[in-house]
Amino acid sequence: MFNKVLIANRGEIAVRIIRACRELGMETAAVYSEADRSALHVRQADEAYLLGPAPSRDSYLRGDVIIDIAKRCGAGAIHPGYGFLAERDDFAQSVEEAGLVFIGPRPSAIAAMGDKGVARTTVTNAGVAVVPGTEGEGSLTDEELLQIAPKIGFPLLIKATAGGGGKGMREVQSIDQMPGLLQAARREAESAFGDGNVYLEKLILNARHIEFQILADSHGNVIHLGERECSLQRRHQKLLEEAPSPFMNEELRVKMGEVACTAARSVEYLNAGTIEFLVDRDQNFYFLEMNTRLQVEHPITEMVTGIDIVKEQIRIARGRKLRYTQDDLSINGWALECRVNAEDPYNNFLPSTGVLSSVIAPSGPGVRVDTGVYAGFEISPYYDSLISKLICWGETRGEVILRMRRALEEYRILGVKTNIPFHQTIMDSHRFIAGSFDTRFVEERFSMEDNDAEEKEDLPMIAAVLATLVSHRESQLSSQIIQRGDRDTSNWKWVSRWERMHR
Amino acid sequence: MFNKVLIANRGEIAVRIIRACRELGMETAAVYSEADRSALHVRQADEAYLLGPAPSRDSYLRGDVIIDIAKRCGAGAIHPGYGFLAERDDFAQSVEEAGLVFIGPRPSAIAAMGDKGVARTTVTNAGVAVVPGTEGEGSLTDEELLQIAPKIGFPLLIKATAGGGGKGMREVQSIDQMPGLLQAARREAESAFGDGNVYLEKLILNARHIEFQILADSHGNVIHLGERECSLQRRHQKLLEEAPSPFMNEELRVKMGEVACTAARSVEYLNAGTIEFLVDRDQNFYFLEMNTRLQVEHPITEMVTGIDIVKEQIRIARGRKLRYTQDDLSINGWALECRVNAEDPYNNFLPSTGVLSSVIAPSGPGVRVDTGVYAGFEISPYYDSLISKLICWGETRGEVILRMRRALEEYRILGVKTNIPFHQTIMDSHRFIAGSFDTRFVEERFSMEDNDAEEKEDLPMIAAVLATLVSHRESQLSSQIIQRGDRDTSNWKWVSRWERMHR
Amino acid sequence: MKYIATIGDKSFEIEILSNGEIILNGEQLTADFQSVADQPIYSLLLDGQSYEASIHPTDSGIQVLLRGQLIDVRVEDERQRRLRESSGGQVIQSGDIHLKAPMPGLVVTIPVEEGQDVASGDNLIILESMKMQNELKAPRAGVISRLRVKTGDNVEQNQVLLILS
């Protein structure tokens, strides 16, 4: 069995996997692009090998190079993390063909769940409900879609097959609106993606995005570790997750958990995976998709179950039986995860790049920070904007919200803009505190300006004082420079110093 | 009841208490000395007030000033942390007389446990065994001591009443050695402390230092949260603690826990406290002393019980009933704490001061760091050398040792020397891993040179390569400078640059 | 030294005395103010209240990020304020806006052309960075007087992309 693991990823998840390997006494081999020579995963791994230039297609997506490195350095297994090659069945297949262990599901399961149509058919055959619609049924004509629409029921959504980001999407309230909206959606999809194909999907009102963590071993055992609430999203990017879901009750959890295990079994699933559901306000739930990999938000499940999911992944890959049965598991307390991204929440969440000049991470009881960066490291434009995951645990949902608030307030990241203020505003939001939100909350009913925080009335006054003190200090400095005989240069010196300080 | 807490302390424990207050929705007022204007507790608290110059006697020991500040700023309670004023019954008394709540025990309990003689008598009367000896019985003559000695039994220790640090201490094997050793001990104590008084104490062989965490509310409920193993000490300073103790079994835990609660009840104890025991190899245990305050090492108990001890302290001080009974409690997993001190383990543990130029703290699953410092902060010579507490949790003792190893290896603190290599050597030590150590282990049977780590044979070779590459780089740099026309200055420039970099 | 700090439609009169005190709307307070570890982060103890904020200059003033809120402040001394008031309180919008790239990236779409009129908030350029498509919008209405990049260009941070007149 393998004793060295190659980690085919970067950033916080590569660091996370190195930690798990080290705690299991396994050796680790990192891979890196030219932009990542100083990255934490390279510094921490036992070995590190250069893949190629910074762009992903020349480095982290070079499955062939990665397999070659694994063979040369004697790594017996490859952990793909998430993103990059994690859900590429051809890569998993090549890993196996090279005589290495792929720490994840079998290629056939990745393929089955990776194709929307096959996935929907497979789980439907296993008795799992899917969101009613025509996704995965190929390219249908307007006539066919108009025929099927009443069976799905209104309201429904027209969505672009090649889609994403809301492009080519239309909401349809009745059949007579539909021909015009189909035209518009196809036109938009064609111009955005060069592909005018669309499909229909039932519109789930007040939908919540709730997912179940699955573990399956090679001995046929499949268990779930409870749910995660992931409804807080922006442009289909999850921003904040919690476990358990405030919407859940024990009866529904048992029911959904069983369905999740059934869906996993339908593709002979192996290792860790996640079944995503949409849940409507009447607790009807529909299979959305299965993520056949470790999830970004896996730590909140670890916090409430006490199970180290990455270590379990490695044990499963080594052929071990699961150490837990479904009955061993219970949910203890409440966990939240805030994804800290290098994005400006005050400017349309534009990404922000630069060298981190200072990082002070929160800590103390119930606080965990998973990160791949440090002060002095540069956030480059080549990869995603995730800087770290701030994870808190508390005995109750109330306690963990208070803890997350104080942790966010403690967090200092200088050098790039971050979405920490967004999370702070969410933590103060009455709707979030009450647990009454759905997948449209962030985009439609949330604004950085509508701040529910109490006792913040005097903050503008304090900001005025701070700004005045800074201005005063800088003008004092500049006049001192002038007095030292540099009158000609006016005050450019302090300006450049000030700007340098804020680069 | 109070809604604002003044924290009469500094460093990591002040930060710890601020966090607990914030998570309970309480306001916080910090106090600080002139050396601590930029300290983390000042930055994090809602309010902060200057006490005076850096030396403790002019700042953190100024109980009068602190009480005055509390009254002026409207704090209804004072948390003393540990050290400084935490075990001063006169301070606790003054706090109460000022109409404020002291978050800790009643002054009478502090006084009773603060006087060795009274403490021994009190707990003996309650049926608790103490280490046989004459401590607290006043100044006895040589004749009296020689009479008592056989009743205590040999081997025994002669210890200086004013003592500490082993000065004036002698081990006695038999009665005929005793007169000479008494003389020597008195002489040494006289010259070291100006006080030649000594007492006798039974020498406990292979003694372990095991302590029990107590919580007591104002409604008469007293519970214990299990034990902490604190045998790893140097010059009576704890360095590393764990919970539970590898030496403990459930039967002994129940017995010692009950005795600990009895000792606490004997002084009508209130709030959090710790009963310290010496335990011999035959599981005989003796009351050593009670620490009437929050303990440095409280987090390991939090990790294995899930109870936030500082929050409980505040709840108790607000008159609440304990939220747990003894039966509610169970020990889950294993926790370790390494005290990271600014000390040089390779040079007699001399303290090290300076500005921290870089700090990268470990994180990830099961890792907690309690600290009051950050990159850019200066470790001053005025206070103790504790930089941070690295706390790990694991399902088993084996898992937590592996986790602590990887966390120590991840930890980067630059600017001062730290004892992290000491902890790394301990984590590799076969005796530590086997759990076979006692209070004399670190001082008598441990050396930084006897490294049990495996597969480190090639480290010298790697160090040789690293040193050579650094030398080469520096000489290249210096020759470049010389080539630029500075031949006269020889190579002082790179030397000073190199030295500046290492300041 | 007297200053007027303006946030939206609120104004604060702040006088900084030489002894470490300030007068804020007529009230005298002690202000212990310093930057932390040489970073653009500032700690203020205002009559014992502890605040910490990260503070950055912008084109139009000073941006203060304080307890999760971003607050734009314009600070003027008396002379500056008199100057502005004597010009009728109108700050003249100086002609051109140079739209700069907020981060390095790839220009994927330019939905506007030179000479085109745009409204405030219109998409001007789609820039791909960090695997995201980022829409750069018009900060005010105007006309695109100059396009400096084309689709497919890789641009540096702060590179001027177009000029809005």
Added chain:
Amino acid sequence: MKYIATIGDKSFEIEILSNGEIILNGEQLTADFQSVADQPIYSLLLDGQSYEASIHPTDSGIQVLLRGQLIDVRVEDERQRRLRESSGGQVIQSGDIHLKAPMPGLVVTIPVEEGQDVASGDNLIILESMKMQNELKAPRAGVISRLRVKTGDNVEQNQVLLILS
């Protein structure tokens, strides 16, 4: 460039080539070496093996803290080594040792006097700092030729406390 690195009684011959490779005891290896974030901490990828160490100069060589072990290395190039070997391999102990304060503190006891002979390891000064009594010991045998401080003095870091001849 050829170097000899010595640790205790072990020597390593290390040649640094210009192409980022080194020859270590006859074996050619790739060595990707850099300091991290401008700190005295160095990352080395030696034929793919990743090492990180904090490295400091000392009076007698270079100190490498690597995976929890502190290793003293003396690095010489060929010229330096020949020089030392031609002097009979003896590094002459230059006369005086200036005992410096390793940290700021208060001198609480001086158990020696000027002119006194001391053995290696003898306590010379007790310095209080960080609430600890720290014993400063003689690094070798000798005679106290000069005492520069007295009991009760507050001393700065690196201040010379006494001279051992």
